[in-house]
Amino acid sequence: MRGHYIALEGIEGTGKSTVAERLAEYLRGSGRTAIIVREPGGTPAGEGIRDVLLHGEHMEPWTEALLFAAQRAQLAAEVIRPALAAGTWVISDRTVYSSLAYQGGGRGLGVEMVRAVNAAGLCGTWPDLVVLLELDPLIGLSRQAVADRIGAEGVEFQQRVAETFSTLAGIEPEVFRRLPADRTLDEVVAAVIDVVEERW
Ligand code: TYD
Numbered sequence: 001m002r003g004h005y006i007a008l009e010g011i012e013g014t015g016k017s018t019v020a021e022r023l024a025e026y027l028r029g030s031g032r033t034a035i036i037v038r039e040p041g042g043t044p045a046g047e048g049i050r051d052v053l054l055h056g057e058h059m060e061p062w063t064e065a066l067l068f069a070a071q072r073a074q075l076a077a078e079v080i081r082p083a084l085a086a087g088t089w090v091i092s093d094r095t096v097y098s099s100l101a102y103q104g105g106g107r108g109l110g111v112e113m114v115r116a117v118n119a120a121g122l123c124g125t126w127p128d129l130v131v132l133l134e135l136d137p138l139i140g141l142s143r144q145a146v147a148d149r150i151g152a153e154g155v156e157f158q159q160r161v162a163e164t165f166s167t168l169a170g171i172e173p174e175v176f177r178r179l180p181a182d183r184t185l186d187e188v189v190a191a192v193i194d195v196v197e198e199r200w
Helices: 016-029 044-056 061-085 096-105 113-124 137-143 156-172 185-199
Strands: 005-009 033-036 089-093 131-135 176-180
Touching: 005 016, 005 096, 016 033, 016 185, 033 061, 033 156, 044 061, 061 089, 061 113, 061 176, 096 113, 096 156, 113 156, 131 156, 131 185, 137 156, 156 176, 176 185
Parallel strands: 005 089, 005 131, 033 089, 131 176
Antiparallel strands: none
16 A cells, blocks of 8 residues: 655644654554655755855855755655655655745745746656644744754745645645644644544
């Protein structure tokens, strides 16, 4: 049986990475095979692109959007499709929906244009479930330990990103589940596990 592709999404500071680890532990503990991938990155080429994306100087918005789409095409082909074909659960710390929210909404490139360039590279490999962890951008920014180039954009940028995530959740209610992240990590993890168990 094909595996399931779960996206953890949200603005900075929502605890996605820790939630991903705890969800994978839970799935493995209940006898399922699960891997975690992260975007940008997850492949040798993708980690190189991550470095360029997060630590460079100014970058044109479309350069940024296309580099995110490029690392994602590689990750889908090299890691995600083979894993799903082998029946593995794939938990992704960010996915194409981050590009729709950050580049489409935050940078103002437009969700539909960003969706189109990503669709070209993804060849049909889209998440089955998107868990959107929601948090006030001011709280999210205050939780950030070290800001990368994109994380260092101001609160107005983060607000546009959060609003775009929220709009996307409204457009695709069959894929999205929204969860508040302004509570303890244990509570967030328990809520995410409930959503996953309810979905499958
Ligand atoms: P990430 O490593 O997840 O950092 P964080 O732990 O701060 O969430 O992502 C790095 C940054 O890249 C983050 O600011 C979000 C941004 N990003 C985009 O702008 N578009 C994308 O498509 C992705 C995957 C990430």
